[in-house]
Amino acid sequence: MKSFKNYMPSFLYGFSFCILLLFLLQQGILFFSIDKDQKSNENILTFQKIEDMYNLILDTYYEPVDTAELLNSMLETMLNNVDFHTTYIPYQDHLRQSEEMSGNFYGIGIQFSLFKDTIVVVRVLPDGPAQSTPLLAGDRITHVDGKEITGPNIKNELVLNTLRGDKGTNVKLTILNSSKEIKEISLNRGEIPLHSISSSYFINPNIGYIKIDKFSSTTYSEFIDHTNNLINKGAEKLILDLRGNTGGYLDQAVAITEELLEKGLGIVSVKGQYRNEIIYKSNYNGQLSNFPLVVIIDEGSASASEILAGAIQDNGRGEIVGRPSFGKGLVGEEFSLGDGSVLRLTVARYFTPSGRCIQKEMENDYNYSYDTSNYEDYFLNNIDSTKIFKTLDGDTVFGGGGIYPDYFIQPEFMSNSVSSFFTENLDKIDELTFQFIDLNRARYSSTKEGFENLIIDNKNNLISMISSDLDEYDNFSNIEKDEIYLQLEVLTARNFLSTKEFVYFVNNNDSAYLKSINLLNSEL
Template sequence: MANNNRLLTFLPLMLAGTFILGMALSHFLPENQNTSVQKISTDQKLQSILKYISEEYVDTVDINNLIELSIPALLENLDPHSVYIPASELTEVSEPLEGEFEGIGIEFNIQNDTIVVVNTISGGPSERFGVMPGDRIIMIDDSLVAGNGVSSPIVMKKLKGKKGTEVIISVLRKSSPKLIPIEITRGRIPLHSVDVAYMANKTTGYVKVSKFAKNTHKEFVYAVKQLLDKGMTSCVLDLRGNSGGYLDAATALADEFLDKGKLIVYTEGKNRPKVSTYATRKGNCHDVKLAILIDEWSASASEILAGAIQDNDRGIIIGRRSFGKGLVQEPTFFMDGSSLRLTVARYFTPTGRCIQKAYDKGKLAYYEDVFSSLVENDTLTPDSTQKFITKGGKTVYGGGGITPEIKMPIDTTGITPFFTEIVNKNLIYRYAWIYSDKNRNNLSRFKNWYTLADELNKKNVYQEFLHFAAKSDVQIPSKMDAKTEKLIRTHLNAYISRNILDDTGFYPIALSIDATFLKALEVLR
């Protein structure tokens, strides 16, 4: 036992000695060891190191893999938005802004380890070949995809494919006891960036833009013309959660509202000359009153549009301070299919404000700033040293992001511990799906959100949900807070309506208790 104790005592010292000896030996080469001193310019050092490793390293090394690993490390010391995209990821990264993809065209959820079709995309292959909402996909070609832990990325990989190629999905349908094989020829599927557009009241239209993609302006013009035909004289443009996209799409939307000759945005960089973009008065909304909604996730192109409207005194911005991404990335494509998006310039609003917030404290602090803003409920005083005055005499602020004229803190009305628990357990969303799936035939009779909402209120879905929550180990309060009950009822109706009517059914119900949206309606009245 004593020997063991002595061994334990001396073992750390022995290990330390071994480490020191190894370090020493690494610095003493044999006398006959070949050494070389190469005169290499700084800009060739990295290439020379890779060449030296390839030719002289003791083991076989995948140089291409080393290069792939080294590029992100180089960019790590630049700004947060300069990024290298490997060839294997480029399509996936670029696809959301391209306006379309190739596949079968379904929206799906994975429920109880089974792929369930929520909706088919209008005009897409699945709709044409007879896939129906509520179908359970059991097999894709010869692969079993039910009951084996399938994930959304795997499903998407199996269902996507080049236009004209075929895939067979085998589905279970309530009306049939047997698997139904459906052979689908893949096609082009539109990716919409205007989620919904409808008349919120007799004179005010609402348009939700989720990203700025290739087809955004075209979609926006189509939506706005329909609203104008219905009597729209004022518009709520919702850019909350819109993280940006193509600059051209944002300036095209600004052009719909601004008079000819008004500056929309300009860019400038150390090696890029100043480039200004002006309105051309080709738009449809020059006489429409405008309110733009933004939040902490509105970024880049969203901020360009909001800044152009704010600086030209063309509309009112409502919500919370936007993200603060005002850097211009220029893509370079390599022969292997990869791409480098390097920051080459900054965006400036018409008054000269730089949208970009500081990033000198590192990426972690850069992104944590969003959550700090949420915790502080966006009560930070704007940087008084970065004041700018619009031509209309309004004071606007720089320092990163767009600060709204009307600030709307996060609405915590009805957010009780009970509500927090059911949201954290995703119970509202889950029950909305269960109810929709169970009652789809009956609910599909309703073609608009308000008649569907009336039906749901008559059926008292709320009480059924409370029973579901209780079975999910949630303690139901003996006396429910009235505001919490309203929140639950509204969310249930909104999610059920989305399952039946898509976003056209979801937004009008969800927005009925949205304080920021309601403030916009009040301002535009």
């Protein structure tokens, strides 16, 4: 017979699980036909079986079971028969995601990398708590509050959880600097902004460039600040880069789109089985409504990014350049499950102003083909050519398969031999490029000019490091070696430059970016 002590955890977890199931039923999340008594009784019996199985596992399994892990797996299994955008998010994961989307967190203000099982400071962030301390790029953090934080078990998540904390709380760091001196640094955690716009800059003679990485709660206000700055510098045209932007908050995407449109134009409509239709339109002439505009997208542009790009394309407002977008035409909402965890549930579809839903059908997987001979055909096959729509200026667009660009830019790929070289040796190459930066960090500023000087002065040293540690390098042809070096430059720049400077560096040789400039200079 169970003792009361042993029975209570089982009862509480089982009871909580049943409460969760009842909540899901009330929200219309479980698609059971509960109007019929027979079906309702079957569902109740099924819930009872789930609880019985859970109790049996806890009480009779041959070894201890992690109850939290078991419950999480049950919740995740429940979602196998709905779209994969509907997900259960445990408390800790949701906490981290909420920080990312809120636009700030409390920490010490550094960008770090893990190198040889040690935290290495890559950059001290401006205006953060660490800026007023002796902490410098290249320093190794060995202890936090007296506790060693090195070794093979150290992971990014552990570092983040250790360095972040409540506002104003004190943290003591032990560091090993480039001179092999051990120092103690004490500082208080402060607010660290998480910018959703990673880069913006002015391009002569009159073009502004803005890259939006996600649509967080601060994106619209960031966008206004960046555009005002560009206008003050003389910008009269705009490139909006949404590549790799997987989406975010709908209201932020709508607000930015409104700044790009004239009054009265459609932006998006949203409708679901349990959601009344909501139609979003521009309520005023946007600040940038008269700016010639190019939006750059790729297969990583999804959801809110596609809403913005779709509104621009359907209203004939600007040109879309790049590669077809991801194809997520669904809207999700988060439902709290009481313990900090949430259910992110798909509740509606959205439709662009022309009336199309760009959702890629579920049977079409989301793994993209990288065969240069059929890359464009792959996306065309995902478009539903039976669903034909017209943009405001009369162009034909299709439903399904994402947003197809007005100007398709073929992706640039490494040769198979060079791709294999990087795939097989990526960890070692990362280590070598990091060592290269470490050896030269003190002599060059972390600006694009500093990076250019670093590469000019030390190109042969970088190649020598790769050649010495990776024997197969010497077997490549000169053309392949040139290709390898270009990739080494990018890897080095990623670890040396700020995000803004890195975006500028990569864009200089980017086909979609250069095409966008040419279009704007040719007066769209």
